[in-house]
Amino acid sequence: MQLESSSTSKEQLSFLQFKKEVLHDYKIAVISRECSVLGRREVLTGKAKFGIFGDGKEVPQLAMAKAFKKGDFRSGYYRDQTFMLALGELTPQQFFAGLYAHPSLKADPMSGGRQMGGHFLTHSLDKNGDFKNLTEQYNSTSDISPTAGQMPRMLGVAYASKLFRKIPEVKNPKFSNNGNEISWGTIGNASTSEGIFFETINAAGVLQVPMIISVWDDDYGISVPAKFQTTKENISEILKGFQRDENSKGYEIFVVKGWEYPQLIEVYNKASKIAREEHVPVLIHVKDLTQPQGHSTSGSHERYKSKERLIWEKQHDCIAKMRDWIFEFELQDENNNTLKFVDSESELIQIEKDAKKLVSQAKRDAWNAFLTPIKEQKNRLVSLLEKLAAKSENKVFINKLKFELSNISEPARKDLLSIARKVIVFVRNENSIEKKQLQNWVTSYLNSEQSKFSSHLYSQTNKKVSHVKEVLPTYNDNAELVDGRIIIKDNFDTLFSKNNNVFIFGEDSGNIGDVNQGLVGLQEKYGKLRVSDTGIREATIIGQGIGMALRGLRPIAEIQYLDYLLYALQILSDDLASLHYRTVGTQKAPLIIRTRGHRLEGIWHSGSPMGAIINLLRGINILVPRNMTKAAGFYNTLLECDEPALIIENLNGYRLKEKLPNNLGELKTPIGVVETIKEGKDITVVSYGSTLKIVENVVKDLNQVDIDIEIIDVQSLLPFDVNHDVIKSVQKTNRLIIIDEDVPGGASAYLLNEILEKQNAYEYLDSKPITLTAKPHRPAYGTDGDYFSKPNAEDIFETIYHIMQEVNPVKYKKLY
Ligand SMILES: Cc1ncc(C[n+]2csc(CCOP(=O)(O)OP(=O)(O)O)c2C)c(N)n1
């Protein structure tokens, strides 16, 4: 409904329609407010753990919902419940299910209880994990808690519209209608202080994409006022330089008060027209918003807001203002009749009463749905304990625990399991059917409930990485020896020609074909949108990829050097790595991140922070190919899968010679499978990436002193050795050394843990297992810096020799 229609609607009928819409909006607003009010109460009475609600931000969200079309996407934050309610993508009952953390997608479609309430999404995938028709539904990417964390992907979602519009071959009716879709963002005023906010704003201006970012400005970020958050205390004021004009492209910027319902509708209409039609980014600064109940349930704003401010907030509560506007609205029709939305206040009071009733019922329903299955289990358990106690010599103890359990009227799963598992300890020496029944109950309950909290870290569909079988490289008889970079480039060439949905982008990736020439000539061949340069902005390069992947494209985001991945680590960890898990497999972003690293020169060009990466990025496949043929094989594998991955190419491998395969684009490196690259009998050497070359180089020297090593290439850190091949080697050699360039206790410790604990290697070891790593500091510059910082050939030789020397000091004399 446009504002103009209100002032020009002379006909009774259209006025009636307008009135209906306004009153419906009002109803949504009060329902939303009531959810916040009761939600807070649920936390304060202990039914829910924490609550962060959308009160005080209701009215602008109604306006945003009106301009939001099917096919559009939202990337927002925890205040957006009204928007979701207005679209019909959230019901009050689901709102409460989220608050109670009901671990079921049916009850809580927003995350199956995994996320704190207030984190919203829509489901992009069907039961098989395939994309639904995203143009026929409202879409919301899945929220994350870190402030401004929604920004990078918002860019990618918007950028996808540009690609869908500009590249005819990419058109796909399931994903886009000529790129008409808008990426709608919301963010709190204080969160605009984050670096990734500014990085995203700049990138969207450069890329000219249909992104509308609304800043919900309530002058505070928890207790910290705008004065400490934003220069001039005014985000639209300081972003004025982004405003487009006749000479240069940029943003359209609107400022509007958060309680002016008709103006908000007008602004949102204008904004959506600009973004949708012209692909111009828009900033809407929504001011004068309030926090009727304070920031969240963990504190009260009376502690830090002045009396005057609190009074002002009461007076400017957007719902109260909307109510006044509805109540006072009058229009003369052509016959001089006065048209009003309501004839008396009682109509509004009725709406408010109905809303309260509805929300209260929804809350009760959600709580009952949450509690009933646990209570049923509780009753079963109580009866099992009763029976067991009757037979047990530990009757007194069991009865005490049973009594404790009976008294918990609203139990959690934890209460049940804690008590049952304690009882098992009491009856450990007993033998009875009742004990067996209790044991069965514990294992089956643990079994059935654990997956509710732990499933979907990776794909569970037939597109998971483990489903792709290895395809070995094949060679012509007279296969050429070429630089590794040629192999990677020719492989990309084949991939781009085979699949129009594949894109690659990063710093220097386009025009010069990346800093190591792995993409040379490909921009010319496939165009500036398929192979493109980006600004220096690692976090939003990743966000660009996440957003594109969420919309069905197959992006490869390039981070120039591994060391610079750290700028993107937050978004990789918080957003990409957790995406499939936190959405319980209802969204996927099979983004491939390409980077290069390990051995080079200097503190910021030769890092290998693999421990940090594998620990922060569970949910992403972490691959460390030893050469470019292996790397090419990983890209080919991944493009058949629906999981995200990071591929770290060897920086020093681009100029090393490899035989040119004749099945580029087809060869596939399996993921999660190690490779034995040299057999030997004395010791198993596990390594990966650049270090492997050095290990290979000491083989001869070790042979000369009669040490025969077996070398295993890890290839894939996450997942690692799914077939447990390393243990087969250790069973033979009875000795193990793990070598990498990470710090002590980094990825080598992870590998040791996997091999010792998961594969039970300790049973077969005759020598202490050793990790040989870099020094704990960053690698110093230059040849000697490298030599003294990272494991070198002599270190490797001597460490292995030393292990053998301990085994047989007669044969292997001490070196020092
Ligand atoms: C990276 C990060 N830092 C800190 C927090 C803790 N935190 C949660 S909300 C919030 C304030 C956000 O204020 P604003 O962006 O204005 O949004 P509002 O809650 O006022 O709507 C803070 C500091 C967080 N979630 N993430």
Ligand SMILES: [Mg+2]
């Ligand atoms: Mg704020």
